[in-house]
Structure formats: C-alpha cells, structure tokens
Amino acid sequence: MSVSSGTDHEDRFRRVYASNFQPLLAYALRRCEQPEDAADVVAETFLVAWRRGHEMPSDAEVRLWLYGVARRVLANHHRTGLRRERLGERLRQRLRDIAAADPGSEVPERLAVQAALARLGELDREVLTLTVWEGLEPREVAAVLQVSPAVVRTRLSRARARLRDLVSDDLAPTGHVLDVLTAPAPREGR
Template sequence: MARAAPVPPPEDDPHDATARFETLYRACYQDLLTFALRRCDRPEAAADVVADTFLVAWRRIDEIPAERARLWLFGVARNVLANHHRSVRRRADLAARLRQELAAAEVVQPEVPDDIGRAFRSLSEADRELLRLVAWEGLAADELAVVLDCSTNAARIRLHRARRRFAVALRQPSLTR
C-alpha cells in the first residue's frame, strides 16, 4: 500500500514538535510496523525496529521534511533494521565463539568419598550452594554476603547452620554399608 501523500503538520500549530510527532506517528506507524514485520524473524524485533525509528524521529523532529516525512521514516527504519541485523549477527558470532571456548573447557569435579558425597547430596540445594561457594570458590563470609545479598552476619549464620547440618548428615549411618 504505497502512499505518496505527505504528512502535513497539524493545523493547530505547525511548529509544535509534539503535535507534529503525534501526527507522524498516527499516519505512519502501521506502515512501518508492516515493513519491519516483513523483514524481522520475530514480531518483538519488528516492534523494536519501529520504536527505535520513532525515537530517531522524535530526536530529529525538526529535520524531518514535511512533504517527505513518511519516506524519511522508511529510510530511518532501513538503517535501524540494518543495525538490528548486524547486532543479531554479532551476537550469533559471539555465541559460536563462546560455545567453542566452553567445549574446550575442562571441569574438574573434586573426588569425594561415597559417604561424604551421600551426606552432601542429602542437604538442601541452598546448603549445598553455600558450602560449594566457601569450599570450591574460596569465598570468605563477607564475600559470601555480597553473593547472597545479605549482611555478613546473616551469611555467617547461614554458613554455620549449613555446616552443622552437613556434620549431622555425615554422622547418619549409610544403608549401603
């Protein structure tokens, strides 16, 4: 649906940027959305393209030629779309590089005797994570507090309780012995 009609400035005040923008938005939104939907793989990406196009229009409202406003918006939308596609390609390239690096990464699980492993697995996930952060990652109580987003005192209390529950679990007789 090609429209060659220009988007005139509003009759009430041709110099009012807000009114001009609103008129432009109402006149061109659907056309730009359709344009973007045809060129994007996801509807939300198309919506972002249109939003960014109108953001540019708002910032440059005084530069938009009144007789060619719709065409000017299509030009901006093309540039926004090109930036969007470049961004998608960069993210895909980065994800591929990260996958390659992670494929080569070695994860060394600590060797743990069966009875200790059973006791550890019997704890809640929260207790296991606390103990892992301290034992495997080497965090001190004040660092643990930052990770848990709590006070240092609260982190120490949680750690103490997790250690106590672990000690109790270690004393439990195993059914497989």
C-alpha cells in the same frame, strides 16, 4: 525553545506517528524474524524521528524519510544480531573446550581404574602401567622388570583382560574400557 514550538513539535510528531505507525510496522514485520524485533525497530525509528524532528521533511515526504530511518535501524539490528550470534558461538565453543579439558569429568573413571589397578598383582600392574602409560615396548619393560619379553607379553595380555573385567561393569557398556587401558601397546622393533 518556546512553549509554542514545543507544542508544535509534539503535535506534528503525534500526526506523523499516527499516520505512519502501521505502514512502518508492516515494513519491519516483513524484514524481522520475530515480531518483538519488528516492534523494537519501529520504536527506535520513532525515537530517531522525535530526536531529529527538526530534520523531518514535509508531511508529503515524511513517510519516505521514516522508511530510510527504519532501514538503517534494521541494518543496525541485523548487525547486532550477527555479532550476538558470533559471540554466542564463541562462548559455546569455549564452554565445550573447558568441559572437554575439565579433569573433574574424568574423576569417577580414574578412581575406578585406580581401584581396579590396585586389585591386580604387582607384576601385572607394573607391566600394564609401564606399557600403556609410559609407552615402553615389551622388551623395554622386560629390561626394567628383569624378566623375559615373552613373560611381559603374557602378563600384559592377562593384565589387560583382568583389568577390563574389573572396570567394565562400573564404567561403560561391555567391551569398553577407558582409552587409557585400550591404547595399543607399542610394537617391538625387530
């Protein structure tokens, strides 16, 4: 490329830029949510025009050509935005899943429950944990502990109330105790 043709290309580009910048910016502003995005679209459009200067039509047709380029740049911009939004949503969902599955978030509650369980009598603690955590029915707990099912039901009721009193002040509003403590006792088959 000779110096003369390089200068001709620059001069023509400057003229095309000066006469088409405002209309292209208005075009982009009407189609973008953010002014910064519109500015990026116009900048990208003129970058394409600079790189493909040899393809630019005559001055009478150049504005239409630039609108076509801007339209394709906008389409790419919108597709990129949609991909970014979908990726962001997937990332936010993943973070919610990780946070929900994070056992560290339950540590203070687990420690409070363990401390409260330790303050229960041995039989009450065993009745409660066998029923709630192991999922045994009162008659099964009775068999394990070698007591009557009536004793188990009485102890279970008392143990839940006592445990609720021990942990509810530290963990949550009155009446709320961890799910692990309020899980319904399995119904005894009759």
